[in-house]
Amino acid sequence: MTARADKPTLAVVGATGAVGSVMLQILSQHADIWGEIRLIASPRSVGRKLTVRGEEVEVVALDEEAFSGVDVAMFDVPDEVARQWAPVAVAKGAVVVDNSGAFRMDPDVPLVVPEVNPHAARVRSRGIIASPHCTTLSMIVALGALHAEFGLRELVVSSYQAASGAGRAGIDTLRRQLSLVAGTELGTSPGDLRRAVGEHTGPFPEPVALNVVPWAGSPREDGWSSEEMTVRDESRKVLGLPELPVAVTCVRVPVVTAHSLTVHARFEGEVTVDRAREILATAPGVVLFDNPAAGEFPTPADVVGTDPTWVGRVRRALDDPTALELFVCGDNLRKGAALNTAQIAELVAAEFPAP
Amino acid sequence: MTARADKPTLAVVGATGAVGSVMLQILSQHADIWGEIRLIASPRSVGRKLTVRGEEVEVVALDEEAFSGVDVAMFDVPDEVARQWAPVAVAKGAVVVDNSGAFRMDPDVPLVVPEVNPHAARVRSRGIIASPHCTTLSMIVALGALHAEFGLRELVVSSYQAASGAGRAGIDTLRRQLSLVAGTELGTSPGDLRRAVGEHTGPFPEPVALNVVPWAGSPREDGWSSEEMTVRDESRKVLGLPELPVAVTCVRVPVVTAHSLTVHARFEGEVTVDRAREILATAPGVVLFDNPAAGEFPTPADVVGTDPTWVGRVRRALDDPTALELFVCGDNLRKGAALNTAQIAELVAAEFPAP
Numbered sequence: 001m002t003a004r005a006d007k008p009t010l011a012v013v014g015a016t017g018a019v020g021s022v023m024l025q026i027l028s029q030h031a032d033i034w035g036e037i038r039l040i041a042s043p044r045s046v047g048r049k050l051t052v053r054g055e056e057v058e059v060v061a062l063d064e065e066a067f068s069g070v071d072v073a074m075f076d077v078p079d080e081v082a083r084q085w086a087p088v089a090v091a092k093g094a095v096v097v098d099n100s101g102a103f104r105m106d107p108d109v110p111l112v113v114p115e116v117n118p119h120a121a122r123v124r125s126r127g128i129i130a131s132p133h134c135t136t137l138s139m140i141v142a143l144g145a146l147h148a149e150f151g152l153r154e155l156v157v158s159s160y161q162a163a164s165g166a167g168r169a170g171i172d173t174l175r176r177q178l179s180l181v182a183g184t185e186l187g188t189s190p191g192d193l194r195r196a197v198g199e200h201t202g203p204f205p206e207p208v209a210l211n212v213v214p215w216a217g218s219p220r221e222d223g224w225s226s227e228e229m230t231v232r233d234e235s236r237k238v239l240g241l242p243e244l245p246v247a248v249t250c251v252r253v254p255v256v257t258a259h260s261l262t263v264h265a266r267f268e269g270e271v272t273v274d275r276a277r278e279i280l281a282t283a284p285g286v287v288l289f290d291n292p293a294a295g296e297f298p299t300p301a302d303v304v305g306t307d308p309t310w311v312g313r314v315r316r317a318l319d320d321p322t323a324l325e326l327f328v329c330g331d332n333l334r335k336g337a338a339l340n341t342a343q344i345a346e347l348v349a350a351e352f353p354a355p
Numbered sequence: 356m357t358a359r360a361d362k363p364t365l366a367v368v369g370a371t372g373a374v375g376s377v378m379l380q381i382l383s384q385h386a387d388i389w390g391e392i393r394l395i396a397s398p399r400s401v402g403r404k405l406t407v408r409g410e411e412v413e414v415v416a417l418d419e420e421a422f423s424g425v426d427v428a429m430f431d432v433p434d435e436v437a438r439q440w441a442p443v444a445v446a447k448g449a450v451v452v453d454n455s456g457a458f459r460m461d462p463d464v465p466l467v468v469p470e471v472n473p474h475a476a477r478v479r480s481r482g483i484i485a486s487p488h489c490t491t492l493s494m495i496v497a498l499g500a501l502h503a504e505f506g507l508r509e510l511v512v513s514s515y516q517a518a519s520g521a522g523r524a525g526i527d528t529l530r531r532q533l534s535l536v537a538g539t540e541l542g543t544s545p546g547d548l549r550r551a552v553g554e555h556t557g558p559f560p561e562p563v564a565l566n567v568v569p570w571a572g573s574p575r576e577d578g579w580s581s582e583e584m585t586v587r588d589e590s591r592k593v594l595g596l597p598e599l600p601v602a603v604t605c606v607r608v609p610v611v612t613a614h615s616l617t618v619h620a621r622f623e624g625e626v627t628v629d630r631a632r633e634i635l636a637t638a639p640g641v642v643l644f645d646n647p648a649a650g651e652f653p654t655p656a657d658v659v660g661t662d663p664t665w666v667g668r669v670r671r672a673l674d675d676p677t678a679l680e681l682f683v684c685g686d687n688l689r690k691g692a693a694l695n696t697a698q699i700a701e702l703v704a705a706e707f708p709a710p
Contacts, residue, residue: 154674158513158617160567160606175538178565182537183530187611193656210533211656212515212608212615214668214682219648222628223670232673245674249617249682251515253567254609256542260567262513262604264619273578293574301548301566313569315578318587319509319600327569327604 007035008071008352010345011094013085015039015050015059018168019076019099022338024052030342033349040066040073067092071352072345075099076337090127097129097344099337104130104234111237113137114343115285116144121347129344134165134336135216135227135250136234138259139328141309141335145283146276146324147239151268153322154245157231160253160260161216162300165332166203171256173202177209178254186210208254216250225250258300259332266323273316276324280311285335290314298329307334362390363426363707365700366449368440370394370405370414373523374431374454377693379407385697388704395421395428422447426707427700430454431692445482452484452699454692459485459589466592468492469698470640471499476702484699489691490514490571490582490605491589493614494683496664496690500638501631501679502594506623508677509600512586515608515615516571517655520687521558526611528557532564533609541565563609571605580605613655614687621678628671631679635666640690645669653684662689 012027014020020041027037028051037052039059049056060066062085067073073094075082082100089096103109103126110120111130121129132140138159143152163174177197186192187210197207206213217226232246253260280288289298290312298310310329317323330336367382369375375396382392383406392407394414404411415421417440422428428449430437437455444451458464458481465475466485476484487495493514498507518529532552541547542565552562561568572581587601608615635643644653645667653665665684672678685691 156511156619160515160608178533178537182533187656187659189660190657205650206654207656210610211654212610213654214615214617214652215647222673223645223647223668224673225647243674245672247619247672247674247678247680249668249680251615251617251682253515255565255567260569260606262569262606264511264602290578292570292578292580295560297569299561299566299568301542301562302545304542305544313578313604317600317602318577318579319598319602323602325602325604327606 007033008349009036009038009069010034011038011040011067011070011073011089013040013062013073014076016041016045016048017076018164018171019333019337022333023074023076023342024050026334026338026342028053030346033346038066038070064088064092067094070094072097072348074341074345076341086128095124095127095129095348097131097341097348099131099341101133101230103128104132105237111234112344113140113144113238113340114347115141116238117240118347121344129348131341131344132234132238133227133230134332135159135161135231135259136238137336137340138309138330138332139261139263140235140238141285142280142283142311142326142328143263143265144239145279145286146265149279150271152239152241152244152265153268154266155235155247156264157246157248158262159248159250160255161250162253162255162257162259162332163208164257165216165259169203173200173204174208174254174256176200177207181209204252208252210254213252214249216252255300256304257331257333258303258329259336260300260327260329263326263328264317264323265326266320270321271316271324273314276314280314285309286311297327300329303329304331306331307339309335362388363704364391364393364424365389366393366395366422366425366428366444368395368417368428369431371396371400371403372431373519373526374688374692377688378429378431378697379405381693381697383408385701388701393421393425419443419447422449425449427452427703429696429700431696441483450479450482450484450703452486452696452703454486454696456488456585458483459487460592466589467699468495468499468593468695469702470496471593472595473702476699486696486699487589487593488582488585489520489687490516490614491586491593492691492695493664493685493687494616494618495590495593496640497635497638497666497681497683498618498620499594500634500641501620504634505626507594507596507599507620508623509621510590510602511619512601512603513617514605515610516605517608517610517612517614517687518563519612520571520614524557528555528559529563529609529611531555532562536564559607563607565609568607569604571607610655611659612686612688613658613684614691615655615682615684618681618683619672619678620681621675625676626671626679628669631669635669640664641666652682655684658684659686661686662694664690
């Protein structure tokens, strides 16, 4: 046995999905703190070999036995699968870090962003820690840093969400639609895009190529979408501000990966752009990229494939010295999903005695 | 001579541009209130024949003589051309309706949206009436209707602006970039889009295909862009609310035509969604398209080529009974430019004695 035998065992549940693939990349890039890394997926993927830390690892089936000897299990699976199997993993002795929506608002499950509320990961009466939704995660590290200094009072957020927020099906749908519209005059008369795209709408209610779609998730009360409610509820929980006013409109845009958000953030007292920039320039996990006169502001094209939350267009509201305007951009598959889950797992691993 | 000889003479200055073409369509579709329609453009277009009201009309050169006998002149030309030639047209006896940025904030020039402040068109000491910027126009009819009932107190706006807001060059650039990215795996690693697009960025500072770009216009003080200041200043002027707090972030998206905006609008007192919907459903120039559970919300694909301001996603802010959230969508070449200019010209024509 190598030295790895003394290190904690990690399971990756949902290793073959869009987020799972990025998880394996991240585990290969980060400090090698894990003993065995076990890859778990649905029966149809069993026997597939995936590469992690430069080694081929065979995928095993999701069953009770798969969690034997596992110390930490990262889940990226549909809500109903997480709801069924996370308690099984916990019963077998694992701490579960879950990236689904199943447990995020459970009062007995902490919702953790390591740069913002790492302490919360220690209090986990169900043995489960949840990682927020990708849209929340795309802005919350930057907002957490500003909140720590200025005290947040209100958020108004609009999203520019990438197709990969809807998984591989989202990416495939956008690419297929792009092939249908490129080289045409489409996008110039009412309904022409819908006719051209036909049934190739995938997980989206309307064409996304050459379009923007102000809807993500499922209908909730009073006209709200589930993703809008999610961003509000999760921001409050992560920031520890259960009464924070948060107004969100979620909009899908024809971008492959990297969510962007405009944020109007009002604070307890007067703020200055200079101090806000200092905070953002030094906050862990944040890159300040903000010099429009020199062409510097974040876009998905810069941000995709990178870890940090990128922030640009930092302005103080002209009519309210307590409010800032920001444009925030983050890779929804990395910090928005796989990276944050891996960071939480690393927090838990640090609790184990050093080998 | 036909009956047209008794009707006012209209000049269209900038008849060959992206907006000019739509102006000619609109003049052909609207009630035929004009006598002669004279088409004026830069010297390189002189002699071209364009169709309006089913007849071919030859383009004449922009010079002083071109305005002889003109009653109303609609201008869609660059700011500096408008600044030079609008006073010439006025000196020759025409009322100028200008769609450039040259006069919009001039205190002696009214800024008119016929559904919102038609009365303002009568007070024009310089003989010039200005039409707002396309981004302002994409939301202001809906906001004007809500303001009339509820009294607006604050706006927070984020835009999703189409490529054609930057004219024909914007459309051509987006189409060229789409051809470069369709059928590829681009949009998945940092900088890959920039490398693929190379010098084909046209009027945009970054690739717009598979991207969103949080910048429109030129740099102003304190990190603001000229278009953001424009939306603020013009909204205040059209609504007659010179102190209205307005926070705007302008973002370009890969859509050919039709600007979208998310709007957080705070009013003087409590509002209800039911009453807001009634107002929007009956307001002239507005279409309420708002039933997400049935897949009904406006997108550029529905709205392009149509006249009204489309409004959907009407919600009351969950934490503020005085605020509404809206998603607003309008054709930036029609109501956003040519249509509003034509509507103002028609207001002026109505002042002339009936033939």
